[in-house]
Amino acid sequence: MGLLGSSSSCSSLVAVVLVLNVAVVCNGGKTSTFVRKVEIGNDMPLDSDVFQIPSGYNAPQQVHITQGDHVGKAVIVSWVTVDEPGSSTVNYWSENSKEKKQAQGKVVTYKFTNYTSGFIHHTTIRKLKFSTKYYYEVGIGHTPRQFWFTTPPEVGPDVPYTFGLIGDLGQTFDSNMTLTHYELNPQKGKTVLYVGDLSYADRYPNHDNVRWDTWGRFVERSVAYQPWIWTAGNHEIDFVPEIGETKPFKPYTHRYHVPYKASNSTAPFWYSIKRASAYIIVLASYSAYGTYTPQYKWLEAELQKVDRTETPWLIVLMHAPWYNSYNHHYMEGETMRVTFEKWFVDKKVDVVFAGHVHAYERSNHVSGVYSTGIGHKGALPLRRSL
Numbered sequence: 001m002g003l004l005g006s007s008s009s010c011s012s013l014v015a016v017v018l019v020l021n022v023a024v025v026c027n028g029g030k031t032s033t034f035v036r037k038v039e040i041g042n043d044m045p046l047d048s049d050v051f052q053i054p055s056g057y058n059a060p061q062q063v064h065i066t067q068g069d070h071v072g073k074a075v076i077v078s079w080v081t082v083d084e085p086g087s088s089t090v091n092y093w094s095e096n097s098k099e100k101k102q103a104q105g106k107v108v109t110y111k112f113t114n115y116t117s118g119f120i121h122h123t124t125i126r127k128l129k130f131s132t133k134y135y136y137e138v139g140i141g142h143t144p145r146q147f148w149f150t151t152p153p154e155v156g157p158d159v160p161y162t163f164g165l166i167g168d169l170g171q172t173f174d175s176n177m178t179l180t181h182y183e184l185n186p187q188k189g190k191t192v193l194y195v196g197d198l199s200y201a202d203r204y205p206n207h208d209n210v211r212w213d214t215w216g217r218f219v220e221r222s223v224a225y226q227p228w229i230w231t232a233g234n235h236e237i238d239f240v241p242e243i244g245e246t247k248p249f250k251p252y253t254h255r256y257h258v259p260y261k262a263s264n265s266t267a268p269f270w271y272s273i274k275r276a277s278a279y280i281i282v283l284a285s286y287s288a289y290g291t292y293t294p295q296y297k298w299l300e301a302e303l304q305k306v307d308r309t310e311t312p313w314l315i316v317l318m319h320a321p322w323y324n325s326y327n328h329h330y331m332e333g334e335t336m337r338v339t340f341e342k343w344f345v346d347k348k349v350d351v352v353f354a355g356h357v358h359a360y361e362r363s364n365h366v367s368g369v370y371s372t373g374i375g376h377k378g379a380l381p382l383r384r385s386l
């Protein structure tokens, strides 16, 4: 959870007796020499090498995978063809077996004002073995392309696993640095927890969906080889009634499928998965979450299903953070915090990851902080540890 900002802004607010405590809460240490630039980055131009279209007739592009069931024995493979629909078949085989199996999928398209998408394929491979490397091939019949992934270990308490964390990536020159930074990390993340805001295509006139395609090609070098667990952010909403686009999340939901039905969710914006020793709950900051809403009722039931003897780690992903001391997006997560925080405390959620705010913050466990302090004279934060 991001929280509370610099020690100077915190300590100036509270009584002396709390300074030691505040200093501990506010100072999470320094783990990087990276200093963010002040200016907003420019998007990489359309002819950048990272956006290169693979050669060959109807060659699959924008290949990406995510977990395809609740426990990690299935993978959703998605890709785009542009010349014709072609085949939605995925050929796959394990490292130790040359016998190719096939999975069949489906193809979807969508229009967004004057933009027409390519043919977007989604094919789920099921009944995979745990801890196994698989090769897979898409573009069957025209220009096949081959990739691979490794399935996670069977869900259980004693299976170490390494997650990466990325959010708000976009497609600027800095985005490329961020992705490279992740790829070169010696810890070798096996799965990315993606906390929302993908392409930022909505920064362009008519939300130029060509920028969804470039983003898909940009991140393929990682997401074709390891699953990214998707969370919807505000840049996925794409609600533009002035140009006739009144169905929110249209590009996102056509391009990025998630296994929401496997956790009895009724919408792809909130769902859960188990992976290795973690139970991961994805929440939707931009779908209704008030009392009695589908997301509220789902989460209420979902939290009862978590068995910490099986998955000792309980992780929640969301886009808008509940705690944020930065000026941008200040307190945008407050109403969701008020709605759900007590449940998180009661269920001893280990960690909450959020995006949205382009300034890194983290804190120890906190709850019940009704004001993060900035400009709120007299609001004394309340804190307690889990």
Ligand SMILES: [Fe+2]
Pocket (backbone or CB within 6 Å): 168, 197, 233, 234, 235, 319, 355, 356, 357
């Ligand atoms: Fe955002």
